[in-house]
Amino acid sequence: xxxxxxxxxxxDPYQSVPPLYADNATIWHHMxxxxxxxxxxxxTLLIAFLPGIIAFIVALALSTLIxxxxxxxxxxxxxxxxxxDRFARNHGSVDWAPxxxxxELIARTAFWACILVGLIIGVxxxxxxxxxAATQSSSFLPYFTHIIGAVLLLVAGTLIARFLARSxxxxxxxxxLQYARFLSLGVKWLVLVLTAAMVLDHxxxxxxxxxxxxxxxFGGIVLTLALAIGLGSRDLVSRSLESHAxxxxxxxxxxxxxxxxxSADPILHI
Amino acid sequence: MATADxxxxxxxxxxxxxxxxxxLLSSMPPxxxxxxxxxLTVSFAPEDLIxxxxxxxxxxxxxxxxxxxxxxxxxxxxxxxxxxxxxxQLAIKTGAQSILMLGPEANTLGASGLxxxxxAVLTGSTDLAVPRYDLPPHARLITSAILYPLVRALFASRxxxxxxxxxxxxxxxxxxxxxxxxxxxxLNQGDAFLWPVSEATVAGLTINQFGVGPRTLPHATGSxxxxxxxxxxxxxxADIDAxxxxxxxxxxxxxxxxxAPMQPxxxxxxxxxxxxxxxxxxxxxxxxxxxWQLILPPSSLLGLxxxxxTDGAAFRMPERLWARIVFDFLLAHRLRTINRGHLLxxxxxLYLAWVASHFNIIASGIDSESHIETVAxxxxxxxxxxxxxxxxxxxxxx
Numbered sequence: 001x002x003x004x005x006x007x008x009x010x011x012d013p014y015q016s017v018p019p020l021y022a023d024n025a026t027i028w029h030h031m032x033x034x035x036x037x038x039x040x041x042x043x044t045l046l047i048a049f050l051p052g053i054i055a056f057i058v059a060l061a062l063s064t065l066i067x068x069x070x071x072x073x074x075x076x077x078x079x080x081x082x083x084x085d086r087f088a089r090n091h092g093s094v095d096w097a098p099x100x101x102x103x104e105l106i107a108r109t110a111f112w113a114c115i116l117v118g119l120i121i122g123v124x125x126x127x128x129x130x131x132x133a134a135t136q137s138s139s140f141l142p143y144f145t146h147i148i149g150a151v152l153l154l155v156a157g158t159l160i161a162r163f164l165a166r167s168x169x170x171x172x173x174x175x176x177l178q179y180a181r182f183l184s185l186g187v188k189w190l191v192l193v194l195t196a197a198m199v200l201d202h203x204x205x206x207x208x209x210x211x212x213x214x215x216x217x218f219g220g221i222v223l224t225l226a227l228a229i230g231l232g233s234r235d236l237v238s239r240s241l242e243s244h245a246x247x248x249x250x251x252x253x254x255x256x257x258x259x260x261x262x263s264a265d266p267i268l269h270i
Numbered sequence: 271m272a273t274a275d276x277x278x279x280x281x282x283x284x285x286x287x288x289x290x291x292x293x294l295l296s297s298m299p300p301x302x303x304x305x306x307x308x309x310l311t312v313s314f315a316p317e318d319l320i321x322x323x324x325x326x327x328x329x330x331x332x333x334x335x336x337x338x339x340x341x342x343x344x345x346x347x348x349x350x351x352x353x354x355x356x357x358x359q360l361a362i363k364t365g366a367q368s369i370l371m372l373g374p375e376a377n378t379l380g381a382s383g384l385x386x387x388x389x390a391v392l393t394g395s396t397d398l399a400v401p402r403y404d405l406p407p408h409a410r411l412i413t414s415a416i417l418y419p420l421v422r423a424l425f426a427s428r429x430x431x432x433x434x435x436x437x438x439x440x441x442x443x444x445x446x447x448x449x450x451x452x453x454x455x456x457l458n459q460g461d462a463f464l465w466p467v468s469e470a471t472v473a474g475l476t477i478n479q480f481g482v483g484p485r486t487l488p489h490a491t492g493s494x495x496x497x498x499x500x501x502x503x504x505x506x507x508a509d510i511d512a513x514x515x516x517x518x519x520x521x522x523x524x525x526x527x528x529x530a531p532m533q534p535x536x537x538x539x540x541x542x543x544x545x546x547x548x549x550x551x552x553x554x555x556x557x558x559x560x561x562w563q564l565i566l567p568p569s570s571l572l573g574l575x576x577x578x579x580t581d582g583a584a585f586r587m588p589e590r591l592w593a594r595i596v597f598d599f600l601l602a603h604r605l606r607t608i609n610r611g612h613l614l615x616x617x618x619x620l621y622l623a624w625v626a627s628h629f630n631i632i633a634s635g636i637d638s639e640s641h642i643e644t645v646a647x648x649x650x651x652x653x654x655x656x657x658x659x660x661x662x663x664x665x666x667x668x
Contacts, residue, residue, distance in 0.1 A: 166609070
C-alpha cells in the first residue's frame, strides 16, 4: 500500500509542467469572452425562436376563433335539424348516451378538436423554429406528444381505477362480503400502480428502474391481497363462503318451497 | 324468442275468418295448456278464440279451436318488447280484435279472473286489462316497494302490479305497445321491458284492473337478484325519464276500487329472514356511504344514520325517507351522477332495508296492503319534490 502511495506522489516525467503563476487579466479576459459567446448564442437562439412562439400564439388564437365559429354553426344546425329528438326517437335511452344534450356534446367536441389542431400547428411551427436555430438537430415535438399521451394515460387510468373500485365495492357489498372495501382498495391501487408505471415508461423516465419497481410493487400488492384473503382472512372467507352456500341452498329450497307451497314463506322479490 | 314470421302454418281450416280473442301463451307443459283452454272455453265459444304460442298443444283434441303453432312468448317473469311486437303482428295476421297474453303458470289463475281480463278487452270497454293478483305479503316486493308507488305517484294509476305477467290488450293498445317495442327491436333490445300502464296512460287509453285471485309466480331463472333488480328498476327509471313531459303535470288519481283482501299477514317463519336483510344494510352503510353521499341529500343520509343505529324488531324505515331515497336515485339516474349500473347496485341494500322494515311493520299487526298504500301515498305527497328537483337539479337541497 505504501508503495502505491509513493508511486502516486512521484511527479510524472512525461507530463508538461503547468505554469506556477496565472495572469489575472488573461483569466478575466477568457471568462468574459466565454460569457459573451454564451450570451450571444442564447440571444441568437431566442431571436430565432421568437417567430416560432409568435406563430404558436397566432395559431392557437386563430384555431380558437375558428373553433368557436364552427361550434356555434354546428350547434345551430343540429338544433334546427332536431338532432336530439331524432336520436332519442331512434335510439331510445342508451347507457352510453351523454347526460346533457347530444348536439351540445358534438359542438363542444368540434370546438376542442379545432383547438387541438391549432395546438399541433403551433407546436410544429415552434419545433421548426427551434430546429433551425439550434446547432444540434433536436426536436421537442415528439416529446411533447409523449407528454400529451402520458396525461391521457393518467386520466384514463385514474378513471378506470375509480370505476373498477366502485364496481368491486358495490358488487362485494351486495354479495355481502365483509372485506368489500379492502378488495375495492386493492383493485384501485393495482390499476393506479399500473397506470403510473405506464406513464413513466411513456415519458422514458426511470427506464429499467421503473419496470423493476413496478414489478415489485404490483407483485407485492397481489401477494398482499392473496395472503390477506388466503391466510389473514381465512376465517372470514370461510364464513362468507359458508353463508353464501347457505344462501344458495336457501334459494333452491325457496324454489322448491314455492312449488310445493309449504308453510315456509320465502321472500319473492320479483 | 318468439319471431314474427313463425305463424305461417295456421292449422285450422278457417284461418282467414276473423275471430275475437287471440290468446298468446308462454311456454308451458301441455297439461297447463289444457287447463287454461278449459277455463277459457267456459265463457267463450271455441270459434271466438285463437290460441297461439303453444308448440306442445295437440290441436286434434280441439277441432273447433284455431291453433296457431307459433313460438311461445318469450317471457319468463315479465313481458318484453319483442313479446308485444309479436303479439300485435300475430293479431293483425289472424284478424283478432283483442289479445290476452298469459305468462307461465297462468293455469293457476281462476276461471273468472281469466274471463274478466278477456271480456274487458273483447267488449271494447277497456284498452288495457291488468290483473290484481292475490299474493302473499312476501311476494313481488320490488313491485310493492318501488314500481307500484312510483307508477301511482307519477302516472296517477292505481294498478297494483304494473309488472303484470298476464294482460288483456285491445288492438289499439297492442298497436301502441308494438310501436314502443319496435324501437327496442330495431336496436336489438328485444328483451327490454315495456311498461304497459305508463304507455296506456300517456296514450290516453283506458286501463282497468281485475281481481283475479291467487296465482303461482314463476321463478326468475337464469340470473340472480343482484342482476334482476337493476334491470327492472333501470327500465322503469328510463321509462319515467322518457315520459317526463307527461308526468310533471298534475293529474287526478283514479278512484280506488274495492278488491277482496289479500292473503293474511306474514307468518312468523319469515321474521327470521329479516336478520340477513338487516346485515346487508349494515354492511352497506359501512361501505357505501361515499357513493350514497353523491346521490342523497344530507337529510336522507341523516335518516339512514339513524336507521343504522336501530336493529331487530324496532327497525322501521319511515315512508317519507323511502320515497325521498327512490326519488333521489331516480334523479341521479336521469343526471347520470354516477354510472347507472353502480347507481342501481347501490340502491339494492336500501331496498333490502325497506323489505326488513316492511316485514317488521306487518309482523306488528299492520296489514301489508295498508302499509303499501301508505308508502304509495308518501310517494304521491312528495311528488312536488321530484318535479322541483327534476326541473332545477342544481337548486340548494339540504
